Amino acid sequence: MAIDLTTDAEVTWCPGCPNSQILVAFRQAVTEFVEAGEMELHNIVAGAGVGCHGKISDYLEVNTFNSLHGRIVPTLTGIKLGNPNLNVVGFSGDGDSFSEGFNHITHAARSNTDITVFLHNNQVFALTTGQATTTSPKGFKGGTTPYGSVNEPVNPALIMLAMGATFVARTFAADITKTKEIMKAAMQHKGFAFVDIIQPCITFFDTREYYKDRVYWLDGKHRKGNIDSAFKVVRGATEDRVPLGILYQAEQPTFEENILPR
Numbered sequence: 001m002a003i004d005l006t007t008d009a010e011v012t013w014c015p016g017c018p019n020s021q022i023l024v025a026f027r028q029a030v031t032e033f034v035e036a037g038e039m040e041l042h043n044i045v046a047g048a049g050v051g052c053h054g055k056i057s058d059y060l061e062v063n064t065f066n067s068l069h070g071r072i073v074p075t076l077t078g079i080k081l082g083n084p085n086l087n088v089v090g091f092s093g094d095g096d097s098f099s100e101g102f103n104h105i106t107h108a109a110r111s112n113t114d115i116t117v118f119l120h121n122n123q124v125f126a127l128t129t130g131q132a133t134t135t136s137p138k139g140f141k142g143g144t145t146p147y148g149s150v151n152e153p154v155n156p157a158l159i160m161l162a163m164g165a166t167f168v169a170r171t172f173a174a175d176i177t178k179t180k181e182i183m184k185a186a187m188q189h190k191g192f193a194f195v196d197i198i199q200p201c202i203t204f205f206d207t208r209e210y211y212k213d214r215v216y217w218l219d220g221k222h223r224k225g226n227i228d229s230a231f232k233v234v235r236g237a238t239e240d241r242v243p244l245g246i247l248y249q250a251e252q253p254t255f256e257e258n259i260l261p262r
C-alpha cells in the first residue's frame with residue numbers, strides 16, 4: 001500500500017536546514033514499516049517539543065501533537081501507559097529535553113519507558129534566535145552568553161547511558177539513509193530508545209563543516225551490547241572524532257511491564 005506522509009503545511013524551516021533531512025528520514029522509516037506490514041499507521045504517535053524541531057509535527061501526516069516546551073517525554077510516557085499497543089516516538093531539541101526538560105528525559109531513561117526520543121541536537125536554542133543550551137560548547141557566543149559560555153557541554157549520549165537507557169545511538173542528519181535505519185532500529189527496540197541526531201543550525205550555529213570532517217560510523221566494529229565499551233566510545237566523542245551508530249543496546253523489563261497489571 002503506497003502512503004503519503006506529507007501535509008499541506010508550508011515548511012518554514014530555513015532553506016537547507018537539516019531538520020528537513022530528519023523529516024525525510026522519518027517519513028521513509030514509517031513508509032517502510034507500513035508498506036512491509038510491520039506497523040499500522042494509526043498505531044504510530046509522533047509528538048514533538050517546542051522549538052524549530054517541533055515544527056516537524058506540522059509536516060507529518062501521522063498522529064502528531066506538540067507538548068509544552070520541555071515536556072515531550074512525560075507526555076509520551078502518559079500516552080504509552082494509556083495504550084501500550086502504540087509505537088510512541090517524540091522529536092525533541094537540546095533545549096527542549098537537555099535544558100528545559102532535563103529531569104524528564106533522565107527519569108524516562110531510568111524507568112526504561114518503551115518510547116523513542118529523537119534529539120535534534122543543534123547545540124543551540126534556535127527558534128528563540130541563538131542562546132546557549134546545555135550542549136553548546138564552552139566559549140559559545142550567543143544572546144545570553146555574549147562573552148562566551150563558561151560551562152562545559154553536556155554529552156547527551158553519555159547522560160543517557162549513565163541513566164540506564166537501553167538503546168543509545170548517534171547519527172548525523174545529512175546521512176539520511178543511515179538516520180532512517182537507526183530510527184527504525186530505535187522504534188523496534190523494546191524499552192527507552194534515544195537517538196542523538198547531530199543537526200547543525202545553519203543560521204545560529206553552523207557546524208556542518210566541523211562535523212563533516214569528524215563524524216565516523218562505528219558499523220560492526222563496536223560491541224553494542226557491552227556497556228563498558230559503549231562508555232568508552234561515547235567519551236571519545238568529546239575529542240576530535242565523533243562516533244556514529246548504535247552505541248548501546250540491551251534488553252530489560254520496561255516501565256509499562258513493571259507497572260501495568262498483566
Ligand SMILES: Cc1ncc(C[n+]2csc(CCOP(=O)(O)OP(=O)(O)O)c2C)c(N)n1
Pocket residue numbers: 049050051052053054069092093094095096097100120122124125126127128133
Ligand atoms: C516553558 C517555556 N520556556 C521557554 C519558551 C521559549 N522557547 C520557545 S522555543 C525555545 C528554544 C527551543 O530550543 P530547542 O529545544 O533546542 O529547539 P530548536 O529551536 O533548537 O530546534 C524556547 C526557549 C517556551 N516556549 N516555553
Ligand SMILES: [Mg+2]
Pocket residue numbers: 051093094095120121122123124125126133
Ligand atoms: Mg536546539
